[in-house]
Amino acid sequence: MKKHLPNPLKFKFHFLFLTLIGFSFIGISQTSELSVEKIMQDPNWMGTFPSNVKWSADSETIYFDYNPEKNTKDSLYKIDLSNTSKISKVSLEEERKLISRYGDFNKDRSKKIFSKKGNLVIYDVKSGETTQLLDLSESISNAEFMADENKISFTLGDNAFIYNRKVGSIKQITNIKSGKAKEEKEEKISDKDAWVRDENLELLEVVNQRKTEEKNEEAYREATAEEETFTFYLEDRNLSSLQVSPNAKFATFKLITRESGENTNVPNYVDESGYTVNLPARSKVGENQTKVELAIYNFEKDTVYNIKTDELPGITDLPDYVKDYPDKEWEETDREVVPTTVYFSENGEHAVVNIRSKDNKDRWIAKINLETGELNTLDRQRDEAWIAGPGIGYTFYGGEDMGWLPDNKHIYFQSEETGYSHLYLLDVTSGNKKALTEGDFEVFDPELSNNKKHWFLTTSEVGPGERHFYKMPVMGGKMEKLTQMEGNNNVYLSPDEKNMAILHSYSNKPWELYLKKTKANAEAKQLTEGQSEAFSNYEWREPELIEFEAEDGAMVPARLYKPEADVKNNAAVVFVHGAGYLQNAHKWWSSYFREYMFHNLLTDLGYTVIDIDYRGSAGYGRDWRTGIYRHMGGKDLSDQVDGVEYLIENHGISPEKVGIYGGSYGGFITLMGMFTEPETFKAGAALRSVTDWAHYNHGYTSNILNEPAADPIAYRRSSPIYFAEGLEGDLLIAHGMVDVNVHFQDVVRLSQRLIELGKEDWEMAIYPVEDHGFVEPSSWTDEYRRILELFNESLLD
Template identity: 70%
Template sequence: MFKSLNILTFFLLGTLISFSQTSDLSVEKIMQDPDWMGNFPSSVRWGIHGENIYFRYNPEKNESDSLYRINIQDPKKILKVTAKEQQDFIPNSGDFNDSRSMKVFSENGDLVTYDMNSKKRKTLLDLSFNINDPEFLADNNKIAFKAEDNVFVLDTKSGSIQQLTNIRSGSESSKSEKNPSEKDSWIQSENLDLLGIVNQRKETEENSKAYRESIKEEEDYKFYLNDRDLRDLEVSPNGKYAAFSLIKRERGESTNVPNYVDESGYTKDISARSKVGDMQFTAELALYNIEKDTVFMIDVSELPGISKLPDYTADYPDKEWKEEPRDIIPSQVRFSEDGEKAVVNLRSSDNKDRWIAFIDLETGNIKSIEHQRDEAWLAGPGIGYTYYGYETLGWLPDNKHIYFQSEESGYSHLYILNTSNGKKKALTSGEFEVFDPKISNDEKHWYFTSSEVHPGERHFYRMPLMGGKKEKLTEKVGKNDVSLSPDEQYMAITFSSMNNPEELFLKKTGATAEPTQLTSGQSEEFASYNWREPELIQFKASDGAMVPARLYVPEDSAKNDAAVVFVHGAGYLQNAHKWWSSYFREYMFHNLLTDLGYTVIDIDYRGSAGYGRDWRTGIYRHMGGKDLSDQVDGVKYLVENHDIDPEKVGIYGGSYGGFITLMAMFNEAETFKAGAALRSVTDWAHYNHGYTSNILNEPSKDPIAYRRSSPIYFAEGLEGDLLIAHGMVDVNVHFQDVVRLSQRLIELGKEDWEMALYPVEDHGFVEPSSWTDEYRRILKLFNESLLAE
């Protein structure tokens, strides 16, 4: 039986003397402040002239990282950037003119330019309000910028400023005078009768007002936001049009998270998110025709398929479903470089449809030129929305073709479409994905990252603008995160492999050049251990799919015939890859477990990133379905191929991994004897809207999906030993989740479970003492439950 975890009966002090197998690692060692591992670069960027590479670094082991630089002409010197240097930085944000001789940007709310030749900056405007998002118009002598929810244009030759839009908060009716009440009218009338001078002044003012109205020209056009918020205000390069979205959002009731250890000594509530289904969101798309001085509200009700009901409604024949246009959520309007054309990406509120629509800039009418539908949900690299990264959409320099990414083939690839004739062309294709495509400065090539070599590798490529042969520009096996120099002649590469954290390399942009390593940050203590390269395997799932995984196999002399299954969090995340994991603590813990004789498997189950649309949506309407059976099938693989005792299998994970652990302990008791569920979702109806509604729809509309996906409904199935660990100030997966589950376990009379609470921790733990306590408990659970120690 699983012994109480409230008092630890042993400590790991360098070696584990309580067991037959030992390790140079310990929980205390690997869970201490990560500074012990060394010093690794992050947030890499180039200086504006390409002379220096800047990055966050911490060789002095200060409280936080500082900014350092390397001059590419003297790459052996790593220099700390002074405060004065940082003040003189030209930010990455802003816009270049066509010749790239001048950059405009906003700094401290002012409008500033930087001359690339003279290397001098100049403040053009210092106003009483903040200036944002400046950009050169097609006429490079004019700069458009945004301020106070409107677009202005500065003519740099004449110095004149023109306000292009007149968008006002509130409503027109709110600006008019209110009619006085009956009581107030009586008081005013009596006052005027009694006081002749006051009455005379009132008559004079009314006569003056009437005269002004009679001679006034037509009033300037104003557009009122009413009770809506302005978003994605964008001006066309020719200055003739602006586009924006109007958002009305009601978030529903927030779930307060009590902070029991507030510095005040009192319990304080932290206002957190609402629950799935609570957020009411409506959006409208507007086009401001500046020459006509009017706003067109764009009608989307005729988009193809906008009223189509989702397939899951067939599971509810007794419910009346209305076929009516769904709300849409627009992205930023993209204008062509000449400013004469525009397209916009529109997404249905249930995220099952996506339209790329052409906007008639004279009438505000739209026409769908690309329509995609997914009965699960639309996402993937470059397709955007919430957890899936940014949106790839824009115009080629010919002002005729647009580019975008789509999962039409099953994998996210780069496409172009001729807006004149509707012809579409895939620039990339195959069973791999494309990330972060960017057009080169000379507008002749694409640069992008892809997984073409292997799902677990990332390499950087160059390809002709209209498609053709790809040139692979990186060669090191792992992850190559590339930042191009401003002139695109060099690549700053942040590279890592399975057992080596990120280091910085410099390479000339080309396939044959040799990279130069610029940093080497591992500490002696960290480097002294022989960190494993886990084997990347695939095993066959019960439905025939080949499931990727990382496998850690102990030496024969250490093997204890027990196995631990690790379930990564985030759901849509990849961990069976060839680079340094963001789960570095867990990676080190798996090395410790393997030293002690455990076989460890880390599975990229259904729903994980990196394997295309079908893998991504494999959990639709049933979380805890194929993503759980993939764990079970992984155990079967270990039993059949690695002589694992089926009575000695444990499972653990955090967040989504904690959720799967609970589903495993409740629904697969014959497979898993012990489990540690960390910061776990226990009832998906209590999680957030943006993530959950994609996968399970909304609770009131699709309750079947929620009941079969939420562990709290299956708690009666617990038979093995369960550890539940949760931070009490978790504003992502609320502590309330495990409180409700614990009450359910109490009412069911379950005995072999324990809960560890962390009063000062949010979703991602911060304190080394919390990490250490949590993983001591996990190791103790596996040792006692699986090895009967």
């Protein structure tokens, strides 16, 4: 007879029993220095690790968030280059005086303009002095030097201004107002009221005379009034991204019309008020009514006009998936597009814009004719799945790595044209495009050097499991590798580019801060040593990076944790990372640090653990990224199954002793595995899992599965709730009740489905105070002791 999962009380009692006497099973004694309580306690127990690194404006001091006092949150600390052995806490007074990392430098980088507490401030690099230039009634933002550096543009409210430093004058250069223009409205009254009015005017001479005089005065005012200044009215739209061209001839801005879809509410049953309070949350996929227009403000013509997107190449193209719906009539019309960002050349004479189709299958980079609003397409990227990848950005939010070289002729951008995200230059005068990087690797965060002669960039050229920092000539050429430490190197260049502050980590070593000269052969000096004694006393494993062959011939990367032979229990646990597009089989400290520690505990107890970068994961190029298009639970799940086959064939794992677990996307894969691959997975823990993709958000889901009404096939084959009848093994479902990302409703609907199907071998653990990412150590501990109990009970009997 199939064994049922123990009830929660049994979980608690059994776990306490195990911690008292050591973990023991039939014929084998397996123990660990670790326990669930230890690894799931407040992360402060691990030590103090630096984050959020930034430099002082004079390049003499490194600032970073740190917490050696174990306070409720980090504080700001610093290390001066004059004494790198000393770490000091930054006083509030010093912190208030720091120069913002944001703002705009002039061409020779001698001055920086920025907004501080809503005021306009200028910083002199040589003297180190800051001067407040403007303190106005509203907050100043988006301050930039113009081509004439005596002039600074900025925005205030919905309008743009220019401050002339030479004469100290301020000029408003746009006249944008909310609402609608005043129009003469015809008086609309009923026939009855019109009769009463006319009868009254006919009977009462004085009233009639006053009405006539009023009309005559209004007519005189209109005839003698001076011509009004041009005003652009937003009407029912919101203004965004207002920016002025460096030559002050044009401004561009976005007009956003939002039609809110039907949002869902997440009930909070433990609100401090004692009442159930609904938390506002997102709408579901398919609710995407936002319209974005790009407008040009022409100062010489004193008018505003929109850019024209109807001539973009392929604007009417239908996606390939329509072939799966031969009975549906598809109309070829102009697709809706979203302009993300406008980029002006340094002299202000040229501008390019990045435009995305709302279905996210096209990205156009186009030159704008600023006089007419017409577009000349320079580059079109089409992906029948969806446009994405490092440096390419997102449909509504931009975020692409893009800009101009100082020659006012070349633009740079990233593209997955070759299957990997690389850096390109394009001559806007000739249309010629040149790849600056190439190969089976990806490029991250390219930035021009101060003198505009070189690029600084991070790549995965050494291998997908490493990140290193490089320097390269601006027009392309050999990349010089500036970091040498194996793992991940997050580099923060000093403003003078002479030094690099590096956050470095390895697979079994959390992040620490290093200092290195910006030279390939310089030695990196470690500045922090954050591990606590309790954490460093355990010998944390370095997981083995492996590859195994999938059913379609692809080589799948994974992390492997192998137990010692004398404790090996021939059982395996498959961990599925979340987010879908995320990398976890790498050589640096994982963002899943709790899970990493749990895998060490499992391995101590004799389990073999595999952590797979399945199809859809980041770090391996376009084809890997889009391998889940229109079928979540397809190749991403078969990669897990093939990983199990690899363990059975190569590491002596018993086919009857395999469990699977993961959170969010990993929880979704766990459910799909338990429902559709019951012969492979005997137990599973699905944490904060999506159960029906039609109930998730639009931005993420519509890229991968399109929209439910347009592509129901993709949703039906991708959603676990449709396959619940396949459950045979032991399933634990765990979910936070105030999860505003993957709503608690997901597992409520699934539980009802399991009840109606008569399924018995499942349990649900609910966490009343937790959102999607748990924060309470008690919740983490409760959740993971249930997972451990599940595997111990289901896989080792």
